[in-house]
Amino acid sequence: MAKKTDPVQARGRARTAVGSQSPGARRDAHRRLRTPRAAATAATLAIGLALTGCGAPASAPATTGEPAATDGPIVLTTFSVIADLVRQVAGDRAEVLSLTKPGVEIHGYEPTPSDLVRVHEADLVMDNGLGLERWFKRFVADVDVPHVVLSEGIEPIDIVSGEYSGRPNPHAWMSPTAAKVYVDNAVAALSDLSPEDAEYFAANGQAFKAELDELAERTAAELPDDGAALVTCEGAFSYLARDLGLQEHSLWPVNSDVEGTPQQIRSQIEFVKDNDVPAVFCESTVNDGAQQQVAAATGAELLGPLYVDSLSEQDGPVPDFLSLISHDLDVISAGLGDGPDPGDAE
Template sequence: MAKNWVAGRRGPGRGPRGGAAVVVLALLAALAGCAAPAAGGGDGSRPVVLTTFSVLADLVGRVGGDRVEVVSITKPGAEIHGYEPTPSDLVRIHEADLVLDNGLGLERWFERFVRGLDVPHAVLSEGIEPVDIALGAYEGRPNPHAWMSPVQARTYVDNAERALAELSPDDAAYFAARADRVRGELRGLEERVREGLRANPGAALVSCEGAFSYLARDLGLREHFLWPVNSDAEGTPRQIREQIAFVKEHRVPAVYCESTVSADAQERVAAETGARLLGPLYVDSLSGPDGPVPDFITLLNHDLDLILEGLDHAP
């Protein structure tokens, strides 16, 4: 199988902390002097494509099909913003044939983690016009959650197709056909939700984390949230007061929280305003094979269904 490695950009980031950092950096130094592993990692029959979290793994797997082995560093249900890599993660990265991450500043723990390793790397959000975070510790930095919009997710598919075709040119037509199917599914999702929003132009989407900025921009929603990024302070009294005021002022019928964080603060908002608390919404992680969102398309369908359900009760 022919290979043509993919070069990606790496920005500044923060690495693992504490004792884990010492172990990881020591292992990094040891592995850097080793011979490169045999192509394919795993069992050697297919190239191994490593992604940073489960949502990306499923999206890439939909394009790669049975021609690649796609794995995620983090497990379903994990909080990815503050993830701390382990020495075994470093070994997996070193043995991969291709590493794909989200970019847009999401995996600050990851960028330093792979620095110095000779691993082919591509960024799936490359080419997306970022929405900047408007407040908090990361004000002015790109909001990383572009995959939550079916419009922007098509760029992820484009980048995955390109990276896989460069990894295995002989399979380019196979990847292109599968990518076309995924892009078609995403267009169908976009059309469905646009139709559902026609009766409620400018409706508000009120969440715990500000993870829906791209969805709001692309579909004409107003967005309000308790905190901009999960690693920020979560559910402070001020955040709760401001959310309550917004919900009351705009008579928002439903509010939401995400699966990887506590809904306690949003429960207070619902109790004070009379809004329904729906959810959870899934953003940073799939649920696992037996859960409600075992794959990326189901995740988007699940979240968009809940958003439209909330609008059904608009005054």
């Protein structure tokens, strides 16, 4: 029986000979490695257009503000936050793209025909996993492209209420500690894909993890050590709360679930009053109207927005992964501890 070959490693070995070539030759070689999928791309796009009636052009751009193409392989991710995390590891040795644009709510995203083209043209596809991209498994089921789950190895925290109770909370990247697992997975996957750049990816990964450690240590020093409570709209901070020793309470467990019901608002108000919570928070991709009611009823200050599922545009407050984590930690520590003024985190 023939030995089964890992598709990422196989494609990486095919690229080993590419690394020593000139930039122009390297670009042509990577293009040739994708050529066998061209027919499948066209066929799938035709089917997608027929089924959806959508006229989206095959050349539609991915996330705005992304860097220009490199000579290396194309890595496609599902949303902007993990795209930038992978980009910090990849540097200039791969082109890292996101299927979704900044500001898009990822949980209930509906892929387009042009997304199918991007997947077929990619050399590697990465998603968060843990049930975040519920549409993704079906989307790539018949696509012959290597696939890596960045949350692999994370110890999951289960959602405790709502429709998805008992399933893993998918927002592990919001903890600087858990995000280091993502970085390690990105280093390993990129090294398999482009072995000649393995040392480069490893060095970038180590530097990135050092910055994450610094953010976590700074925030821990600014927060009270008496079990302060982090009260948000979406329950997206379970991993961060665990690692910083915070209680967590939210209006709803997952975006696109039932949001802001009278019962949820009453529960949040009671929790804030019972725990003397000085500040509550809401996220950038949801309406904060329900949390405004909580703040008005309790006297707590409403701070934010916090960024979770999406980066901002390039000229916004969180154009990259580290600025997103830093911004959120600053806003949280300003509301609950001795952090900088929230206005300084914008």
